[in-house]
Amino acid sequence: MVRNLAILAGVVVVAGLGGTFYFSQGSGDEDQFAQCREGAVAGAIGGPFELVSETGETVTDKDVITEPSLLYFGYTFCPDVCPLDNTRNVEAVEILEERGQSVKPVFISIDPERDTPEVMAEFTDYMHPRMVGLTGSAAQVKAASQAYRTYYKKQESDDPEYYLVDHSTFSYLVLPEHGFVDYFKRDVTPEQMADRIGCFVEKM
Template sequence: MTRAIRIAVLLLVAVLGGLWGAAFLTRAPGEGLGAAFARLAGGGSTPPSAGGVALPGGVSIGGNFTLVDGDGRTVTQDDLRGKLSLVLFGFTFCPDVCPTELQVIAQAMDLLGPQAAQVRPVFITVDPERDTPAKMKEYVAQFHPAITGLTGTPQQVAAAARAWRVYYSKVTPAGATDYLMDHSAFTYLMGRDGSLRALFRPGATPEEMAASIRANLG
């Protein structure tokens, strides 16, 4: 039985991995990766409406979490409801992808103009050992005043990462004196009800992100 379960899990991982790869390769111009994934997973040719992204049965993105913001206030999934949310995982010592993607989020917020008031961008650390609330507050302020930095205990961060299917791992490059965090770097657009609406791969433009946000504001 154990072997059968292992085989089933491996097959599921292979199928999902293949779908994500196919979604990336077959996206139509202007189509988000999440929309392309849902189209392929559902077997249809029409991307889902702005009302939501359908994932295969049993697969969900987002969920319960408890973290703290830069002022030490507790933030849970309920605090993200009522507005659209842009959620990115990373860490303040990140040398490349994190500052790049935070800059994209900041530019997308600027492109939205007054509509940006309906969006809450959130940066969640995967390095709670070094990323204190004060450090997170100082870091996100360099990019945009609307971005909220969240941290917590290692257990709380792990629970949030599981909710968004985020991979992360501590690594120490050869010859380095300190560690880095290897992690996935998708930006998630969550609806007012907490459901996934779009998934932006690293390298998405501010214009693409702003256009997808506008499509989900109705």
Template structure:
């Protein structure tokens, strides 16, 4: 399948000067987008996180379904809720076939996005949307496997935001990478890619 995206969107400018908690040099958003667009490295992989009901979850729990995987954070002012609304709408428009697709929202802000906060947040979008959080290292491992760029950026005092890429990943029933939708993709556009894959074993 031809890859679906052409660009990534960051919530604020990449390379902001006030980055908190930088552990070591990481690849830039542009470098990771290059990997994603041209499938230069494996995308996706095992993860061990906790869902919005407090249950331990791994990637293996979702075998047998197509996955729409989205990385963001609950304090995101616009891009995350807009994309999650479109994901939810696509699942709704599929009707009964929507049961074959599992939407996942993985927080990039585990410090603030507790199980309780995620539970309240995902309820705003779709009853089948699963929110995932965990320890910072587990979130970083999941994000790295999907080639997600994110950084914690100071806003003043103790407040901060998260700069991040905002692609919607489509994974097959065995966890393999099919492609991705760029941020702002409409539900109707998602359906043109989802429907042909629903008919595949």
């Protein structure tokens, strides 16, 4: 049920964007990553953010995106979609590590009420030793989500501590000095993801 809602949320987001993601290449410059993309990506996704790291420090996108990074927006109480997607992302990162390419997995919470830095640290430590967990105030999380044009909505619940959050399920590849360059849907395998990310890394 939750998985279907999350997938539907992703579909809604894509539909709202006219069926495509957009990325800004700069005025007239040739796209050095054109060979790495599978589809058209144009317009504005990504940008500055200020969040709280799993160590409790306030950080910006400049502090986090210090190497090629794979961003995913979700929450630690998510029963199935988020663990599955983050596991897939980690598997892609490990494949890239075997090929000598370093990519940082980043997990951004859209449930700051429950996802404290301590909770995020426990989740990311379990997923991958280099995964970075980010949370923050409701306003900080909303601003980061809006920058990446993601969707999330807390479901109504009689219990304030046990509720689900509908959310989009895309993963975003972000490069230092370049920003957002590509995204990955849920049906992309770890091997396919690693191949596409590796292409971008090689052309940096």
